[in-house]
Amino acid sequence: MGxxxxxxxxxxxxxxxxxxxxxxxxxxxxxxxxxxxxAGKSVGWVGIAGSLxxxxxxxxxxxxxxxxxxxxxxxTALYPTMAVVGVIFLMYVFMPIFEDANIYTLxxxxxxxxxxRVSNVFSLLSIVVTIILGLIFAFYFxxxxxxxxxxxxxxxxxxxxxxILLAVVTGIYTVTGGLSAVIYTDVMQTxxxxxxxxxxxxxxxxxxxIGGLAGLLELDALQPVAERKLTIFKPxxxxxxxxxxxxxxxxxxxxxxxxxxxxxxxxxxxxxxPEDGRLGILVSIYIKVSLVLLVIxxxxxxxxxxxxxGLDINPDxxxxxxFRTLVPVGYGFGxxxxxxxxxxxxxxxxxxxNTGSTFLTIDYYKKYFRKDASEKELVKVGRIFxxxxxxxxxxxxxxxxxxxxxxxxxxxxxxxxxxxxxxxLIIFLFGILWKPAxxxxxxxxxxxxxxxxxxxxxxxNNFLVIWFPGIVxxxxxxxxxxxxxIVTFFTASLLFVIISKLxxxxxxxxxxxxxxxxxxxxxxxxxxxxxxxxxxxxxxIVAVTAAFLIWFR
Numbered sequence: 001m002g003x004x005x006x007x008x009x010x011x012x013x014x015x016x017x018x019x020x021x022x023x024x025x026x027x028x029x030x031x032x033x034x035x036x037x038x039a040g041k042s043v044g045w046v047g048i049a050g051s052l053x054x055x056x057x058x059x060x061x062x063x064x065x066x067x068x069x070x071x072x073x074x075x076t077a078l079y080p081t082m083a084v085v086g087v088i089f090l091m092y093v094f095m096p097i098f099e100d101a102n103i104y105t106l107x108x109x110x111x112x113x114x115x116x117r118v119s120n121v122f123s124l125l126s127i128v129v130t131i132i133l134g135l136i137f138a139f140y141f142x143x144x145x146x147x148x149x150x151x152x153x154x155x156x157x158x159x160x161x162x163x164i165l166l167a168v169v170t171g172i173y174t175v176t177g178g179l180s181a182v183i184y185t186d187v188m189q190t191x192x193x194x195x196x197x198x199x200x201x202x203x204x205x206x207x208x209x210i211g212g213l214a215g216l217l218e219l220d221a222l223q224p225v226a227e228r229k230l231t232i233f234k235p236x237x238x239x240x241x242x243x244x245x246x247x248x249x250x251x252x253x254x255x256x257x258x259x260x261x262x263x264x265x266x267x268x269x270x271x272x273x274p275e276d277g278r279l280g281i282l283v284s285i286y287i288k289v290s291l292v293l294l295v296i297x298x299x300x301x302x303x304x305x306x307x308x309x310g311l312d313i314n315p316d317x318x319x320x321x322x323f324r325t326l327v328p329v330g331y332g333f334g335x336x337x338x339x340x341x342x343x344x345x346x347x348x349x350x351x352x353x354n355t356g357s358t359f360l361t362i363d364y365y366k367k368y369f370r371k372d373a374s375e376k377e378l379v380k381v382g383r384i385f386x387x388x389x390x391x392x393x394x395x396x397x398x399x400x401x402x403x404x405x406x407x408x409x410x411x412x413x414x415x416x417x418x419x420x421x422x423x424x425l426i427i428f429l430f431g432i433l434w435k436p437a438x439x440x441x442x443x444x445x446x447x448x449x450x451x452x453x454x455x456x457x458x459x460x461n462n463f464l465v466i467w468f469p470g471i472v473x474x475x476x477x478x479x480x481x482x483x484x485x486i487v488t489f490f491t492a493s494l495l496f497v498i499i500s501k502l503x504x505x506x507x508x509x510x511x512x513x514x515x516x517x518x519x520x521x522x523x524x525x526x527x528x529x530x531x532x533x534x535x536x537x538x539x540x541i542v543a544v545t546a547a548f549l550i551w552f553r
Contacts, residue, residue, distance in 0.1 A: 011335025023173025023181040043270045048280025050187030054347030063141045067315030069299030073229030078246040080291040086254030087285045094259035100519045113431045113514040114439035123363045134352030135393025139163045140401045142345030148320040159403040167394040170349040175383045182350040189343030196340020197294040204298040209308045229300045232552045237476040245482025256425040263355045357385040415481040422488045423449025435512045441499035452488045
């Protein structure tokens with residue numbers, strides 16, 4: 001069986017069955033919409049942290065980020081480190097608003113702040129973004145890697161068969177169990193993912209070509225400056241991660257991901273208390289920053305190992321290649337790593353399915369078709385929508401993504417999502433922080449945002465580089481999507497302000513009660529002393545992140 005033996009396969013199958021049964025058992029009593037969509041608002045900080053990590057740290061992170069770090073080096077660390085800014089915005093800007101609004105979905109907040117037109121367009125865009133960034137690429141990375149890892153074993157499957165298996169397993173416990181099943185299986189799957197990632201990281205770093213973390217640092221320092229991997233900031237004209245784009249566009253993308261994203265916000269809405277929500281967020285971001293040690297540094301080490309052995313591998317296949325090459329047979333390590341990988345896939349898919357179902361059930365079915373629907377009816381309809389989304393996501397991953405592709409899938413998934421997220425981020429930030437924001441401005445920006453993104457890309461790539469050839473040395477011959485994102489953000493923000501001023505007569509004082517300033521005025525939350533609050537831990541993670549960025553600049 002080559003790189004896997006019977007013990008590995010037993011571990012893999014047992015974990016798959018265990019996750020399925022555990023998910024069904026956890027959610028067996030969910031028979032009303034609050035339980036099914038928000039886990040009865042009873043989730044503690046452990047569940048919040050585990051689910052945030054499971055949703056966020058998926059197969060795309062383990063497989064995709066390792067591949068990206070192999071080709072791009074430590075610059076990929078900007079993805080997890082910039083998330084610190086997103087978490088701060090979630091804790092101190094978005095969470096107070098969402099807690100005050102007592103909502104199921106973020107679109108309900110937008111309807112209260114603006115109007116139903118804005119909330120409907122947001123729901124539609126969010127479902128599209130969710131399917132693109134969640135289901136399709138989770139199935140792609142998981143199906144591609146697992147089908148390769150299980151090759152030449154009794155469980156050998158094609159990419160198509162593996163994607164269908166992942167869809168069936170996730171669908172069963174998500175349909176039966178709702179958000180409780182999603183959250184608590186996410187906790188278990190996160191532990192498995194961390195364990196699998198840690199084992200592979202140790203095995204990679206201890207290879208004789210590397211000689212541990214210190215050896216990796218020494219090896220990289222011996223390379224010509226232009227070829228070193230352990231530097232974070234790439235030139236501003238870098239085609240994939242320019243430093244100017246990372247500190248602007250990527251930062252905005254992280255603020256959206258944590259604040260304007262229903263998948264992440266739904267975990268906060270399910271917390272049994274604000275304190276549990278905040279503690280869960282902090283624990284998750286501390287572990288997420290450890291991605292640098294568990295995924296990115298092993299990816300860089302993998303580059304030097306494969307280079308020394310004369311192998312030229314596609315980035316999305318680095319994980320599978322290192323697994324096949326380095327993991328010893330007979331100790332169960334292979335089974336544990338595969339379980340971690342499949343846990344990363346399932347935790348993303350189940351979260352996306354529950355979120356998409358929540359949107360469709362609460363924002364469309366109940367609102368427009370059955371306003372008097374019973375609790376049991378809403379749960380039943382939610383389950384039907386989960387099945388529909390699962391079929392769509394599975395079909396899309398099989399029809400539109402090529403498992404033999406040599407394109408960097410991690411960067412591609414981020415780029416696709418960036419087109420649709422700028423308008424969403426703007427309407428949330430202005431709606432929360434600026435009282436004069438109007439519904440007309442929000443609607444226009446939400447609709448025009450994707451077209452502005454595509455328009456700037458076409459303008460730069462086809463005209464500006466010809467009219468102003470000197471711009472290529474500054475920003476490259478193609479507009480990087482992080483640069484496109486920040487330009488679109490400022491343009492759309494200016495447009496938002498202008499339209500709000502032109503439609504000032506439509507301002508509604510009732511709507512403006514849902515701004516941060518008004519919410520904090522009527523907030524009854526007691527402010528704990530600095531050293532007894534979460535603030536020291538926030539300061540610490542910011543300081544550690546800043547020191548890391550400066551040291552490896």
